[in-house]
Amino acid sequence: MVKSKKPEQNLRPLESFDDSKKKLRQIFMNLASDIAESKPPVLRIPVRTASNTVYDEHRQILTLGERMSERRFNDISEVRSFMQTLLLARGIYEALQHDDHPTIRDLYYYTLHTIEGTNIETFNSQDESNNIFQDIEVMTGLLREQMGVVAESRGALVGEIVLQSKGNKIDCSKFGIGAFNIPSLCDQIQIVSVDADYVLVVEKDAIFQRLNDYEFWRRNKCVLITGKGQADRATRRMVRRLNEEWGLPVYVLTDADPFGWYIYSTYRAGSISLSYESFRLACPDAKFLGLTMTDLEKYEVPKDHLIKANEMDIKRAKELLVRDPKTKKPRYPWFYESKRWRQEIHLFLDRRVKAEIEAKSSKGFRFLSDVYLPEKLANKDWII
Amino acid sequence: MVKSKKPEQNLRPLESFDDSKKKLRQIFMNLASDIAESKPPVLRIPVRTASNTVYDEHRQILTLGERMSERRFNDISEVRSFMQTLLLARGIYEALQHDDHPTIRDLYYYTLHTIEGTNIETFNSQDESNNIFQDIEVMTGLLREQMGVVAESRGALVGEIVLQSKGNKIDCSKFGIGAFNIPSLCDQIQIVSVDADYVLVVEKDAIFQRLNDYEFWRRNKCVLITGKGQADRATRRMVRRLNEEWGLPVYVLTDADPFGWYIYSTYRAGSISLSYESFRLACPDAKFLGLTMTDLEKYEVPKDHLIKANEMDIKRAKELLVRDPKTKKPRYPWFYESKRWRQEIHLFLDRRVKAEIEAKSSKGFRFLSDVYLPEKLANKDWII
Numbered sequence: 001m002v003k004s005k006k007p008e009q010n011l012r013p014l015e016s017f018d019d020s021k022k023k024l025r026q027i028f029m030n031l032a033s034d035i036a037e038s039k040p041p042v043l044r045i046p047v048r049t050a051s052n053t054v055y056d057e058h059r060q061i062l063t064l065g066e067r068m069s070e071r072r073f074n075d076i077s078e079v080r081s082f083m084q085t086l087l088l089a090r091g092i093y094e095a096l097q098h099d100d101h102p103t104i105r106d107l108y109y110y111t112l113h114t115i116e117g118t119n120i121e122t123f124n125s126q127d128e129s130n131n132i133f134q135d136i137e138v139m140t141g142l143l144r145e146q147m148g149v150v151a152e153s154r155g156a157l158v159g160e161i162v163l164q165s166k167g168n169k170i171d172c173s174k175f176g177i178g179a180f181n182i183p184s185l186c187d188q189i190q191i192v193s194v195d196a197d198y199v200l201v202v203e204k205d206a207i208f209q210r211l212n213d214y215e216f217w218r219r220n221k222c223v224l225i226t227g228k229g230q231a232d233r234a235t236r237r238m239v240r241r242l243n244e245e246w247g248l249p250v251y252v253l254t255d256a257d258p259f260g261w262y263i264y265s266t267y268r269a270g271s272i273s274l275s276y277e278s279f280r281l282a283c284p285d286a287k288f289l290g291l292t293m294t295d296l297e298k299y300e301v302p303k304d305h306l307i308k309a310n311e312m313d314i315k316r317a318k319e320l321l322v323r324d325p326k327t328k329k330p331r332y333p334w335f336y337e338s339k340r341w342r343q344e345i346h347l348f349l350d351r352r353v354k355a356e357i358e359a360k361s362s363k364g365f366r367f368l369s370d371v372y373l374p375e376k377l378a379n380k381d382w383i384i
Numbered sequence: 385m386v387k388s389k390k391p392e393q394n395l396r397p398l399e400s401f402d403d404s405k406k407k408l409r410q411i412f413m414n415l416a417s418d419i420a421e422s423k424p425p426v427l428r429i430p431v432r433t434a435s436n437t438v439y440d441e442h443r444q445i446l447t448l449g450e451r452m453s454e455r456r457f458n459d460i461s462e463v464r465s466f467m468q469t470l471l472l473a474r475g476i477y478e479a480l481q482h483d484d485h486p487t488i489r490d491l492y493y494y495t496l497h498t499i500e501g502t503n504i505e506t507f508n509s510q511d512e513s514n515n516i517f518q519d520i521e522v523m524t525g526l527l528r529e530q531m532g533v534v535a536e537s538r539g540a541l542v543g544e545i546v547l548q549s550k551g552n553k554i555d556c557s558k559f560g561i562g563a564f565n566i567p568s569l570c571d572q573i574q575i576v577s578v579d580a581d582y583v584l585v586v587e588k589d590a591i592f593q594r595l596n597d598y599e600f601w602r603r604n605k606c607v608l609i610t611g612k613g614q615a616d617r618a619t620r621r622m623v624r625r626l627n628e629e630w631g632l633p634v635y636v637l638t639d640a641d642p643f644g645w646y647i648y649s650t651y652r653a654g655s656i657s658l659s660y661e662s663f664r665l666a667c668p669d670a671k672f673l674g675l676t677m678t679d680l681e682k683y684e685v686p687k688d689h690l691i692k693a694n695e696m697d698i699k700r701a702k703e704l705l706v707r708d709p710k711t712k713k714p715r716y717p718w719f720y721e722s723k724r725w726r727q728e729i730h731l732f733l734d735r736r737v738k739a740e741i742e743a744k745s746s747k748g749f750r751f752l753s754d755v756y757l758p759e760k761l762a763n764k765d766w767i768i
Contacts, residue, residue, distance in 0.1 A: 095749055098749070100749040100750065101597050102594070102745060103590040103742060105740060105742040105745075106594075106745035106749060109689055109740075109744075109745045109746045110745045110746060110748075112689060112746065113688070121688055150593050150594060150597075151590065152588070152589045152590050152612070153593070154538070154589070154612065163562070164560070165561050165562055166560035166561065168558040170562060174553075175552065175554060175564070176548070176549020176554070176572075177550065177572055177573065178554060178566065179564075179565040179567065180563075180564075181540040181563040181564060183563070185561060185593075185597075188560075188561055189560065204536070205536045205537060206489075206535065206568070209485075209534050209568055210487070210490075212567075213569075228536070304496060304497070304505055305493055305496060356489060358489040358490045359493045360493075361494045362494060362496065364494075365479055365482070365490060365494065366484065
């Protein structure tokens, strides 16, 4: 399945910040009319706790449940967080109006001050402000990037893919040993064309560089992406877009250990603590390509190449199969309900060993790129 | 001082791995001739301890002293590390011969096995192998990258600079909101042209993205680089190359805290534990642009925008002015011998507060890019 170019007129238009401005403005206007009508002003905010995090079986992602909280100006225990929410929302709105793209920290300092005539600070810490910021995200249903707020980013990509940003066409097959550094606001970039059959997400940057050096992406017609460890938001979003906008299957390559599985899990379904992000950042279609525990036997990884699992590994692995004590529902259904994943995790818990992807180099430096990956893909030997 | 293009024939030729192959081969040949002459084979390896780390005042970098150790095959206490050194060196040599660029971990797995007829492993851990790898670096005088060995990388750059890799010209002014992801083996990239007056190194990725978004590099004719926190090797090497090959001054922008100073210090002079790298990675010409402690007053950063220094900060700051108890020499001469730096550090130790670069946003989101940075540069208000 080779993707052809999309004609320019069919390109997904750049996400505009107008909707975000409108949504924020609407919240301000509602409050203003409440006040004009002498109603006590109230903000309605979805509850962000783990107990209000549910697995959406249809979309196969973690998401927030229906529970809402109210934040009232006329309640002495809520007036401070009410003020903070509006203050920060105003900061975001002002930045949008001037086409500025601050970070959450910029917004914190921008809104931090001593309230006139008092010795009270608008925020006592960045933690407080971060928390309010997340409230604004769920209140508006807009993620930070949709409101033009920049976060740290780490990821890189390379392949037969042409991007467009600020009028520049960026051909990601022409970077030699370099790569495209994915920015935080990656929805401000258009994907102009893709000539690839799939996306290969690589946990480790050094493996990404090595596969890029061999031009693995060219020989195997794929887009190569790395989040350099636990994935940042922009890398996850880019993976999701390639899957959603271009229909490319996504395969994830990590070490054979619970940390690698967790990285895969974040790409696939999102994280429990930030489940409200999943609707844009998770990619339920992502498949785990390896390194699997069964690969260790199949590819005869020598015993001395395996690493003894530590307590944290064991704990993590067990957690993946846990049920919530209250709801009795599995906490990670995409692991729990998959026969193949349960086998994988039990095999790990039996053997209590893990392995790094680099262990493949015992059979030669090109074994990973020339034998293991092509074979796994040809045999559809992945885990869903 | 605008840099023009270098004519193609004057481009610095790509570093070839031939020299590395020759050096390794020479070591093997010397041992072979020792054996042929019935001399006991010996490897001579510079000592990598802190006590053999000296500050080269002329080059203004940390470097290794003259002390050498000998590793003998005929000494029962040294034969294992002798074997390991040769085994790993052979792995590096074999990779070079096949144009493979493994990581240190790949090399570990490549050389790890049970020695025939025994139950002894060639390496007991990756730490053991990493240690031997560093011995090979100092023994040959070649850094890992010169031997084609890939490390994780993190940095990104953008600006009026054209690079060349594998026959592709890469124009780093055409990435829109994206950037060029600097690979580990960045000496395999040629710098074809630079139209910039200086290099601005930014500690934080989000600040880098924000300055890129405003096209700060275009308006201020600079190359913008970030190492995303503590700098990785490739970013340091790239900064050094822009300074050395193109004569560009280098300014470093970090938070106002000892961690920021330490990041600056690594760019400038290298690190004590890896002083043998400095000859290629350090950039003694790098100046500290800010955020300085004096800036906090000069730019009237509000008190509530300052953060109380913690014990680790205080400890770090004091360390920067320490003298070695044995040699009585300052441990960080580039701090100790600079009047301006001593003032800065003492001011910090007096006030015991630190500040983040984002604190500048209290005066507006563009204060950093439109006022602070241009003013500091125009007034030459940096610390050497």
